[in-house]
Amino acid sequence: GANAMWGGRFASGPDAIMEAINASIGFDKRLAAQDVAGSRAHAAMLAAQGIITDEDRDQIDAGLLTVLSEIDAGTFRFSTALEDIHMNVENRLRELIGPAAGRLHTARSRNDQVALDFRMWVRDQADAAVTGLTALIEALLGQAEAGADLPMPGFTHLQTAQPVTWGHHMMAYVEMFARDRSRFADARARMNECPLGAAALAGTGFPLDRHMTAKALGFDRPTANSLDTVADRDFALEFLAAASITGTHLSRFAEELVIWSSAQFRFVRLSDRFSTGSSIMPQKRNPDAAELVRAKVGRITGAFVGLSTVMKGLAMAYSKDMQEDKEQAFDAADSLMLALAAMEGMVRDMLPQAQNLRAAAASGFSTATDLADWLVREAGLPFRDAHHVVGALVKLAEDTHRDLPDLSLVEMQAVNPAITADVFNVLTVEASVASRTSYGGTAPANVRAQAAAWRERLAAE
Numbered sequence: 001g002a003n004a005m006w007g008g009r010f011a012s013g014p015d016a017i018m019e020a021i022n023a024s025i026g027f028d029k030r031l032a033a034q035d036v037a038g039s040r041a042h043a044a045m046l047a048a049q050g051i052i053t054d055e056d057r058d059q060i061d062a063g064l065l066t067v068l069s070e071i072d073a074g075t076f077r078f079s080t081a082l083e084d085i086h087m088n089v090e091n092r093l094r095e096l097i098g099p100a101a102g103r104l105h106t107a108r109s110r111n112d113q114v115a116l117d118f119r120m121w122v123r124d125q126a127d128a129a130v131t132g133l134t135a136l137i138e139a140l141l142g143q144a145e146a147g148a149d150l151p152m153p154g155f156t157h158l159q160t161a162q163p164v165t166w167g168h169h170m171m172a173y174v175e176m177f178a179r180d181r182s183r184f185a186d187a188r189a190r191m192n193e194c195p196l197g198a199a200a201l202a203g204t205g206f207p208l209d210r211h212m213t214a215k216a217l218g219f220d221r222p223t224a225n226s227l228d229t230v231a232d233r234d235f236a237l238e239f240l241a242a243a244s245i246t247g248t249h250l251s252r253f254a255e256e257l258v259i260w261s262s263a264q265f266r267f268v269r270l271s272d273r274f275s276t277g278s279s280i281m282p283q284k285r286n287p288d289a290a291e292l293v294r295a296k297v298g299r300i301t302g303a304f305v306g307l308s309t310v311m312k313g314l315a316m317a318y319s320k321d322m323q324e325d326k327e328q329a330f331d332a333a334d335s336l337m338l339a340l341a342a343m344e345g346m347v348r349d350m351l352p353q354a355q356n357l358r359a360a361a362a363s364g365f366s367t368a369t370d371l372a373d374w375l376v377r378e379a380g381l382p383f384r385d386a387h388h389v390v391g392a393l394v395k396l397a398e399d400t401h402r403d404l405p406d407l408s409l410v411e412m413q414a415v416n417p418a419i420t421a422d423v424f425n426v427l428t429v430e431a432s433v434a435s436r437t438s439y440g441g442t443a444p445a446n447v448r449a450q451a452a453a454w455r456e457r458l459a460a461e
């Protein structure tokens with residue numbers, strides 16, 4: 001038969017395929033709590049403005065609470081014929097309270113309704129991302145404080161560059177994840193305007209109080225333009241962009257954990273709780289959680305690209321294309337929260353392998369730059385000349401299968417007579433990292449100060 005909501009104009013119901021492509025209830029049931037909260041606020045405002053009676057409002061409100069409790073209890077019967085969460089809720093409300101249910105949709109469209117529901121959902125997810133990132137940052141701070149003095153190789157091109165500390169490496173991720181965190185907070189502040197009252201696209205002639213509903217639902221203010229309100233999804237895109245950048249950071253870190261936990265590196269031991277074994281190879285400890293964190297980013301960035309692509313060709317205002325905003329955002333948010341939690345767990349549990357890190361930091365001529373700096377400082381060489389001298393020393397060491405500190409003073413002086421025994425003091429990894437006291441450098445004192453500053457900032461929030 002014809003549709004209960006718009007049957008007046010239609011002689012027959014939809015084709016089964018039409019119903020299948022059109023229905024969103026399979027996924028937007030996830031917006032039930034937001035939908036009910038929005039409807040309750042709308043009904044309260046309609047009554048306060050004298051648009052519906054207080055009796056109708058009370059019936060609507062009680063009915064909506066029953067609907068929500070049925071959904072929560074799992075006894076609610078969702079219907080594909082009713083398309084989406086909005087019509088499923090309203091239809092059940094009508095079954096429960098009768099004709100008063102029909103007054104709820106006064107001065108409202110599913111267009112502003114869905115914009116509201118989805119915005120509230122994304123807002124919650126932005127908050128959850130901030131919480132998840134805070135926990136991850138705290139775990140990283142723990143690692144940084146414990147390993148502020150622990151030397152490890154710093155890489156460029158994944159080739160040994162200069163010694164850094166474990167703490168410094170952890171703090172680099174603290175900076176990245178802290179920026180991610182502020183991106184979610186910024187996005188939240190921008191999205192926190194209430195769509196309710198934009199109606200289908202043009203606003204309404206009913207004397208609404210949009211400030212009242214905005215306030216009731218935790219928004220800073222109502223949105224300013226009704227067309228924009230129902231036509232745009234940049235709040236979701238911004239969330240997905242922030243999620244995708246966060247995902248990129250998570251994935252890079254995950255990649256490092258995969259490399260570091262390998263038998264070739266042995267820089268870190270991941271806990272049993274975050275490793276898996278092999279069904280055939282008894283020796284294996286696989287970093288599956290890190291690999292999956294790395295992989296989840298495909299979904300997250302995919303969702304950003306997917307929703308941008310859905311949106312980019314749409315003339316204003318609402319088009320049904322926009323129904324495709326939800327599944328991708330749901331999946332991306334779920335993936336992000338799981339990846340954040342897994343990374344936090346791995347970071348909390350992981351054990352840096354101090355001996356291996358230190359040995360690796362000392363190998364590969366990692367203090368060659370320290371030697372060049374010493375020649376500049378102590379022997380007055382121009383840096384370019386010093387670079388040349390050290391190049392010759394590295395070649396000598398490499399040809400004789402030694403490291404820089406293994407060269408004798410006599411051998412060094414043969415390359416440049418200005419070199420004295422003092423030089424050996426700068427060739428150790430400890431001396432190297434301790435010397436990097438420039439603001440933001442890897443010196444242990446810097447790392448401790450940075451970690452303390454972040455602890456303070458987080459505690460002050």
Ligand code: ARG
Pocket residue numbers: 024028083084085110111114318320322323324
């Ligand atoms: N299920 C729809 C969506 O998710 C709700 C809005 C429908 N609006 C409309 N004019 N058909 O976008």
